[in-house]
Amino acid sequence: GDSVTQMEGPVTLSEEAFLTINCTYTATGYPSLFWYVQYPGEGLQLLLKATKADDKGSNKGFEATYRKETTSFHLEKGSVQVSDSAVYFCALSDRNQGGKLIFGQGTELSVKP
Amino acid sequence: GAGVSQSPSNKVTEKGKDVELRCDPISGHTALYWYRQSLGQGLEFLIYFQGNSAPDKSGLPSDRFSAERTGGSVSTLTIQRTQQEDSAVYLCASSFGLETEAFFGQGTRLTVV
Numbered sequence: 345g346d347s348v349t350q351m352e353g354p355v356t357l358s359e360e361a362f363l364t365i366n367c368t369y370t371a372t373g374y375p376s377l378f379w380y381v382q383y384p385g386e387g388l389q390l391l392l393k394a395t396k397a398d399d400k401g402s403n404k405g406f407e408a409t410y411r412k413e414t415t416s417f418h419l420e421k422g423s424v425q426v427s428d429s430a431v432y433f434c435a436l437s438d439r440n441q442g443g444k445l446i447f448g449q450g451t452e453l454s455v456k457p
Numbered sequence: 458g459a460g461v462s463q464s465p466s467n468k469v470t471e472k473g474k475d476v477e478l479r480c481d482p483i484s485g486h487t488a489l490y491w492y493r494q495s496l497g498q499g500l501e502f503l504i505y506f507q508g509n510s511a512p513d514k515s516g517l518p519s520d521r522f523s524a525e526r527t528g529g530s531v532s533t534l535t536i537q538r539t540q541q542e543d544s545a546v547y548l549c550a551s552s553f554g555l556e557t558e559a560f561f562g563q564g565t566r567l568t569v570v
Contacts, residue, residue: 380561386562388548432499442513443555444490447500 367434371435461562482551495545
């Protein structure tokens with residue numbers, strides 16, 4: 345079945361460092377890809393998404409590009425802030441499966457001042 | 458309401474008891490999803506509703522778990538004869554349709570003692 349694998353955490357960075365969180369997927373169809381974020385004490389929020397190959401999703405300085413050839417959707421940010429400390433989840437959704445989300449295991453990011 | 462509302466926010470129950478978890482989706486959202494977030498298993502899909510019907514129940518872990526949705530709105534997830542391994546955060550999400558953004562509630566933290 346479909347699955348998502350993302351790099352394990354926790355990841356600890358200093359403020360203004362470059363961030364990459366790797367995400368790869370396995371899917372039989374043509375899924376949409378997502379990054380969700382869970383800030384401490386808050387619910388899951390959509391960070392960005394891409395619905396087809398070569399699409400780039402972006403939001404709040406974060407970017408991810410849907411790479412069909414490498415089945416990847418890596419999350420990047422050029423300069424992280426303390427407020428970016430959260431757990432990040434990569435996910436896919438296949439319309440033919442009702443739009444349910446299949447999540448990676450999550451990566452905890454801690455940014456130190 | 459403004460967002461997806463789940464109740465209770467916390468529930469402690471004795472092993473063997475039945476529990477009901479409630480989800481109020483965003484008004485007008487036809488799709489409703491239940492997920493479970495636990496330390497060992499990450500974020501797992503349980504069931505989704507399109508209107509009042511549940512086309513995909515494949516994620517329900519056992520026949521002790523059931524869910525219903527009435528009036529195309531409120532959904533209840535019921536766990537019978539709870540076990541310690543049922544302890545987790547149960548998340549509900551809703552969306553306008555299969556390819557639109559899913560909005561998550563804050564979750565119900567279930568602890569079985």
